[in-house]
Amino acid sequence: MIKFQKYFRLLASATLLFSTAAFVSSCQEEEVIPPAPIVSAGTEASGIPGAKVNVTASISAPGGLKTVTVLKNGVAFDTKTYADGTTADNYTKEYTVENLAAGASVNFTIIATDAKNQASTPTTFTVKVTAIPPKEIVTVRGVLTGNISWTKNKIYKLVGFVRVGGDTTDVTPAGVAVGTLTIEPGTVIIGDRASKGTLIIQRGSKIIAEGTAAEPIVFTSERAVGEREPGDWGGLVICGKAKNNLPNGVGQLEGSYKGWHGGADDADNSGSLKYVRVEYAGVPINPNQEVNSFTFGSVGSGTKMEYLMATFGLDDSFEWFGGTVNGKYFIAYKGLDDDFDVDNGFRGNVQFGIGIRGATQADQSGSNGFEVDNDGQGNSREPYTSGTFSNFTLIGAKGSAATSISPLFQNAFHLRRNNKLKIHNTFATGYPNGVYIDGATTAANAEKGELVLNNIVLAGVDGWGTNGFGQGFASEPRGFAVRDVNTATTPAALAIGTQLPSVWFLAQKGNKIVPNYVNTGISASLFQVGRPSFAIAAGASASIATGGSTTGLGSFFTAADYIGAFGATDWTATWAEFSPQSVVYIK
Known part of the structure; x- marks a missing residue:
């Protein structure tokens, strides 16, 4: 009996263990999986x-x-x-x-x-x-006073001479109305072709046109893609109250359109320009009297200017008539006359600029990179044209010996009429002549160290004449790195003191003459259509990536140890447009 009881107890225990295992197994098999997301x-x-x-x-x-x-x-x-x-x-x-x-x-x-x-x-x-709704075109005429705002959701059309402020006489009347025009980044302004639309900031008034690299402010032609031409409208004119060397210190800008400028306030403030493009400007006001893309009449040092581009203008890209305004980052692209024209006692500081020419786009007056005068007659009027320019690159029309260019091209630097300009850290190539120091008074200023050319590199074009500067072509009779004779029918010798100008030039600090621009490391794309490369190739035998210095030029100047406008940074990126003919502005 005892044996049977023990057997049944063992059997019961085994059954319980089996049942528990089966229950656990059953639970595991029946785990609930949550639904997918x-x-x-x-x-x-x-x-x-x-x-x-x-x-x-x-x-x-x-x-x-x-x-x-x-x-x-x-x-x-x-x-x-x-x-x-x-x-x-x-x-x-x-x-x-x-x-x-x-x-x-x-x-x-x-x-x-x-x-x-x-x-x-x-x-x-x-x-x-969805489609972008067409922007409203706002027609602007006459005199603008008070606070005026232009916004990027509209397009503004300049009809005739549009003036900010009412100072349109040689003597500013008491109580003359003034204005401040503020333009939003990304705004487009077009000029009316028929009425020679032009924007003039009169003395005492201001323009605040501060675009951005992503949204530049653009002044351009009213015409459609493929139809735009240099001279489709006037341009942007700023008149200030700084000193110039005109008689009585006041003058009217070329064309007699009441652009009076000048005064006694060298710190005058006409506003600010930043990331601004001016395209297809330069309409003739009168025969042979065109408006420049950018015209600065006696603009004072209180005015700010950075990142400005003049494109396909019919006259000069930039011209300073007296004044003291400073600026950085200027582009003169395929204008007709001079890239940078300096007159009437300009004394400001300008750094980083590039001029690029088209092969056939030259003016009947002769086209230059820099054209510099003290005044139109070469008088000894004060203040002298004595501003300081540094880190410029001048790319002339001649990209190769086979390129046919207009015979109206002249000099990378035409320094004349008693000026005392200072140019540093600058590169030039592709012009028939590099430097022309024109006239006895200008030569005397150079001898005294008042006209300064330091760290200037002039480069020729491979196979263009005997020295890379255009000799040997009947249609291109000029051709000197530095002119030692003038342009008279029977050329007369030039001298700076007892030296030939070419000898004087090479005796100045850091100056060089290079037979072929390829050896400087610049890109051949600078002579081609569309956006070029501004990088300087490594390993060039006469590289302009070094050799510059801004030491001693003053606190305004950004430190730069290279020749020309570009170091490691392409400051034209994003905001500059090298193919504006294809851009749809009115939409």
């Missing part, structure tokens, strides 16, 4: 190119949200990860509508995964690209 895309969005819209979705993940992955037209756009325990989210990500055609769609595919690595069914959020 569910993603619901938000309402479809739309916007014009440049608009910001939000990509949205609602997400539920009972098993714990792990990641959300978003693809834009099949390409990775965004990934978001989540902390343990997160089971839901209202996803939002900002998207800037790209420059796509109206009606185009951008599809965002949204997928969520949970802690069990279960993925949701892909869901699509769509952004529709």
Whole structure:
């Protein structure tokens, strides 16, 4: 009996163990798996190119949200990860509508995964690209006074001579109305061709035109793509109250359009220009009296100027008539006459500038990189034209010996009529002549050290004459790195003291003459159409990447140890436009 009781107890224990194991196994087999995440895309969005819209979705993940992955037209756009325990989210990500055609769609595919690595069914959020509404064209005429604002959501059309301020006589009347014109970044201003539209900032008034690298302010032709020409409108004129060397200290700008300038305030403030382009300007006011792209009449040092570009102008790209204004980063691109014209006692500081010429675009008066006078007669009037320019690059028309250029091209530097300009750290090539120190008074200023050329590199063109500066061609009779004779029918010898100008030039600090510009490291693209490369090639035998110095030039000047306008940084990037003929401005 005892044996049977023991047997039944053992049997019961075994049965209990078996039942427990079976129960545990059954529980493991019946574990509940949470459902996969569910993603619901938000309402479809739309916007014009440049608009910001939000990509949205609602997400539920009972098993714990792990990641959300978003693809834009099949390409990775965004990934978001989540902390343990997160089971839901209202996803939002900002998207800037790209420059796509109206009606185009951008599809965002949204997928969520949970802690069990279960993925949701892909869901699509769509952004529709809508057409950019045409901008309102606002016609502007006459005299503007008070505070005026121009905004980028409109286009402003200059009809006739548009003046900011009413100072239009040689003597400023008491109580004359003044104005301040403020222009928003990205604003486009067009000039009326028929009425010679021109913007003139009169004495005592201001322009605040501060664009950005991403949104420059553009003054341009009213004409359509493919139809634009130099001289389609006037240009941008600023008249200030600083000193010049005109009789009585006051003068009217060329063309007699009441652009009176001059006074006694060298610190005068006419406002600020930054990231501003002027295209297709230079309309003749009278025969042979064109407006420059940028005209600065006695502008004072209180005025700010940086990142300015003159493109396809019919006259000079930049001209200073007296004044003391300082500036940096100037581009003169394929203008007709001179790139940088300096007159009437200009005494400011200018650093970083480039002039690039077209092969056939030259003026009947003769086209130069720099053209510099004390005044039109070469008088000894004070203040002298004695400003300081540093780190300029002058690219003439002659890119190769085979390139045919206008015989109206003259000099990289035409220094004449008793001026005392100072030029440092500057490179020039592609002109028939490099330096022409014209006239006895100018030569005397050079001998006394009042006209300064330091760290100047002149480069010739391979195979162009015997020295790379145009000798040997009947249609191009000039050709000197530094002219030792004048341009008379029977040339007369020139001298600086007892030296030939070419000997004097090479005796100045850091000056060089290089037979072939290729050896300087500049890019051949500077002579071609479209955006060039400004990088200086490494390893060039006469590289201009070194050899410059701004020591002693004053606190205004940025330290630079290279020759020319460019070191390691291309300061034209983003804001400068080298193919404006193809840009659609009115849309």
